[in-house]
Amino acid sequence: MAGGSRTPEAAGPAKIRVMIVDDIAETRDNLEKLLFFEKDIEVVAKATTGREALALAKQHRPDVVLMDINMPDMDGIAATEALLSQVPEAQVIMMSVQGEQDYLRRAMLAGAREFLPKPIGAEELYSAIRHVYRLATTQRRYVTTPPPGPGGGGDDQGAQGQIIAVFSPKGGTGTSSIACNLAVAMRLLTGKKVALVDGNLTFGDVGVIMNLVSSKTIADLVNRISELDRDLLNDVMATHATQVKVLLAPPNPQTGELVTSDHLRTILETMKKEFEYVIVDTQASFQDRALAALDLADRIVALMTLELPCIKNIKLFLEVAELLEYPKEKTVLVLNKADNRLGMRVENVEANIQHKVALQIANAGHEMTLAVNQGVPLVIAKRDLPTSKDIFALAKLLSSGLAAKTADAAKKAEKAPEKTGLFGKLMARR
Secondary structure (H helix, E strand, O other), X not given: OOOOOOOOOOOOOOOEEEEEEOOOHHHXXXXXXXXXXXXXXXXXXXEOOHHHHHHHHHHHOOOEEEEEOOOOOOOHHHXXXXXXXXXXXXXXXXXXXXXXXXXXXXXXXXXXXXXXXXXXXXXXXXXXXXXXXXXXXXXXXXXXXXXXXXXXXXXXXXXXXXXXXXXXXXXXXXXXXXXXXXXXXXXXXXXXXXEEEEOOOOOOOHHHHOOOOOOOOHHHHXXXXXXOOHHHHHHHOEEOOOOOEEEOOOOOHHHHOOOOHHHHHHHHHHHHOOOOEEEEEOOOOOOHHHHHHHHHOXXXXXXXXXXXXXXXXXXXXXXXXXXXXXXXXXXXXXXXXXXXXXXXXXXXXXXXXXXXXXEEEEOOHHHHHHHHHHOOOHHHHOOOOHHHHHHHHXXXXXXXXXXXXXXXXXXXXXXXXXXXXXXXXXHHOO
């Protein structure tokens, strides 16, 4: 086993530096033996406990950590969270004899990139190590720095950002995945300051999709809403590798219920002063909190799939949007999971709902699920995939001329009636 701190290689390409963490000596030794003959992989440290892993990680700065989930002093979940806070460049692969979805979800929330059930096969191990290392390299390559000057992350206090709500009146259309990927695409495309808000306050998934772990959520802003300013905002928001700032949902549904529509409106209005683009993953409902985001939005990306229940609900939403006096151009209708094998023609749907589909996002169910499970947005993991290109096209569509086209809509949204509920809003506008 090679030891010591990272030093330049004498010859040849740098090896992937791996640390093994497992409380069973036989497992540690077997994993090291499996990796011994791989020319591009080097085991630089082995740890028996989670606490030992923290110390060795700071000393050896491994590229990849093989972390057992069950250890006596500190389990793999806690060890991963602590390790990544001190060695953020490391990529953690969680190992466990249990393969249940709950373990997978907890591992991803802690910051793990992959989850391997034991016993682990040699080829599976090699593939996982090289995969997470390659993803980390790709992600670093796409991290951009905002250009100087106006609109490039400067300190223009008078500027007002744009709010883009990603919404669907029907669950299961992919709003969370599209919102996350759109935020990253917008950041990579424009180089401007982009924020992502998990507006699903009871069952938000943005943290899992973006592979972000933070003890601070929107609930921390609500508790200090009277003190809300840019410093508090930036302190609470998590930072993705692409420099997208993310406001996570509360840790449980009970806390989420404490966030009111007034809280959300205040937070979004503050965010408009700090970011050029604020992407909101909006809950599939017409409750007050969802309406607060829709009212304030400069554009609503309304996601639709070619399924009759979804088409029916989209038609109802467009009717409600008209009653709420949203300008027609405020709603950008997007067909997600587009597939010409579903037995429906888009033109027929457009004629039925009386609204044009602005853009179609190709169906890539397997690739999107894989990207979500790995915690790497699809537009980074597979940028050349047609689906990724479609999301970049959506980002370009939204970023070009958005402010000029929606200024009047934004003013009307900010003057939304104080009455609560959809019925109250509709009655107030009659």
